[in-house]
Amino acid sequence: MKIIVDAFGGDNAPLEIIKGALLAKEEYGVDIILTGSQEEIKRTADKNNIDISSIEIKNTTQIITMEDEPNSVLKTKSDSSMAVGMKLLSEGYGDGFVSAGNSGAICVGATLIVKRIKGVKRPGFAPIMPHFKGGCFMLCDGGANIECRPEMLLQYAKMGSAYMEKVMGVSSPKIGLANVGTEEHKGNELQQSTYALLKESNLNFIGNIEGRDIPEGICDVVVCDGFTGNIILKTYEGVAKSIMGEIKSLFSKNLKSKIAAGLVYSDLKRMKKEYDYNEYGGAPIMGCQKPVFKAHGSAKANTIKNAIRLTKDYIESDVIKSISEVF
C-alpha cells in the first residue's frame, strides 16, 4: 500500500509532515510518496538528522497556502504539492492521499481531480471529532458545501454511516440531524425535508439533535449543511481548547497548583488525550473515488501518523466500494 502525503500542508510543514510520514511507514508498514520541493524536504531532513532515503519524493514547485482560493488547486497552483499529490492518486500512483493544508482547496481537488463516485452530488468534508463520553463522531458536511439540498444531506448520512461502520467499527451507526429542537417540524425547509428523507431511509436515524447533545456522544454521525457544520466544528473546538488552556494555566500557576497537577496527573493526561483532536487525526473527504484525508492544520508528527493510519484503514475497509454500490 502506498500513501501520498502533501509535505507542504499545515502550520508545521515540512518538518512535522516528514517525521509523521516516517513514523507511519515504520509503524504500519506503508510506503510513502511525499510531494513538494525536493530540495527543501532534503534540506529539512538533513538539518534534523532524519534519514529519508526510504521515502519517495515527487518534486513540485508550488505551495497552496491557507490564504489561497480553493480553486487555486486547479488553476494557478496546479504544480503545488497538493494538486500534484491528488493527480498522482487519481492516476493510480498511490492508494490514498493525506494533506494538512487548505481545506477548501482539498475539497475542490478531491471533487475535480480525484473525482466523485458516480451518483454522489457533492463530496463532503467529514471531521472525526472526540465527544465527552470517550468516543468520537463524524460531522458531515463540516464546511465543504455552504448551501446544501436535502438529497445531499441524505447522501452525507449514507456515506457517514458506511464510514463509521467500516472504518471505525461502529455497528449500525446512529445518525442525527443537527437542528434547533428535537421535534420533527423544527428548523428550516432544509431540515424539515431532510428529516423526511432520513426517516424513510434504512439508516439508523435517531431524529433531530441539538448542539448540546453533540458533546454527549448521542450519535455517530451528525448530518448538516456546510455552514452549520463549520459553525459547530469551530465552536466545539474553540470552547474545548479555551477551557483546556485555562486548566493548563491553572495547574502551572505556582508550586501548590503544580503539586495538585501531580496528584491528578494520569487523569489529566487521559482527559487531554480524550479531547485531543490530534488523536483522531482529521477528516476524510466523503464521496470521492479514492481516499482523501485532511489532517488538522496544526498537525504535528503524531497527528500525521494517525491520519496516515486512518487513511490506511479507509483504503482497507473498502468503504468507497460500498458507497459506490449504494449510489
Added chain:
Amino acid sequence: MKIIVDAFGGDNAPLEIIKGALLAKEEYGVDIILTGSQEEIKRTADKNNIDISSIEIKNTTQIITMEDEPNSVLKTKSDSSMAVGMKLLSEGYGDGFVSAGNSGAICVGATLIVKRIKGVKRPGFAPIMPHFKGGCFMLCDGGANIECRPEMLLQYAKMGSAYMEKVMGVSSPKIGLANVGTEEHKGNELQQSTYALLKESNLNFIGNIEGRDIPEGICDVVVCDGFTGNIILKTYEGVAKSIMGEIKSLFSKNLKSKIAAGLVYSDLKRMKKEYDYNEYGGAPIMGCQKPVFKAHGSAKANTIKNAIRLTKDYIESDVIKSISEVF
C-alpha cells in the same frame, strides 16, 4: 420599581423562583409581583418556611410547559403565569418581566403581548454568555427567528450594541458577524448582504467571526440568524458543561484527587463561576416596548436574583428609549 416574575417558569419552579424573587427584593429594593397559582405559591412558601407577605401575587390558572407550542401564550394558555405576567407588563402594572419558562413562548409573548418597538422587524432572543477571557458577550438572535433577512440582522446589531453599552457598560461594543471565514465574501447570501449593511453602519463592526473566535471574547455582540444562533448557543453551553462536569468528577474520584482539588480550590471556584451561565442570568428579549428577560431554564434562586438585577439595569438604562430613537 416593580418587576413581574413568572413563578412557574423553568425546571425549579416555583420554589427557586420565590426564593430568588425574595433575594432580589431584599438586595436591590425592587417590588415584586409573582404570577401563578396563588394556592401553590403559598403552599410552597409555607412548606419551606418562607415569608412571602411582602410580595404581591397575581393568581393564574395555567402553566406553559417546555412542551407547549410557542403560540399557546396567546391562545390556549392565555391565563398562564407567563401570559398574564406579560399582560400586566403591557398594561403598566410593572416595569419589567422575568421568566425562566419556554423560550419560544416568551418570544411570541414579547412580540405580540408586550409588543414591538415601532420600526423593529422581529424582536430577538439575546442570551448573555460568558467567554473565556473573563467577560461576556451577547448572541443575537439566539433562536427566536429561524429565518432572518439582512435588515433584521442589522437591527440585532444595533439593539445589541445599545444594550451592551447602556446595560453592561461596554464602551463602543464590538460587533461580529458569525460566519464560516473572516473574508468579506464568505457565507451565504444572508451573511454577504448583512456584511455590507454592517460595514456601512456607524456600529463598531469588526467583520466576520468564526466559531473558534467566540469563546476568546473577540467581540461583544455576535450577530446571526436564529438557526445559527441556537446552534452556537447550545454547542457552546454543551461543550463547556461536558468538560466542567468531567473536571468535577476527576476531582472527586478519590482521596488523592480531593487533596488536589483542595490545593487549587480558589482557582477552580473562580473558573466555575466564570463559566457559569447562572452568573449572567439569561437573555433579554431585544426590541419589545418594555423589558422582558428570559432566565436560564435550569435557574435556581441565585440566577433568578441575577436575572431580576439585570432586568432592573435594563429598565434603568433606558436602552429601550435609545433603541426607539434609532429606529
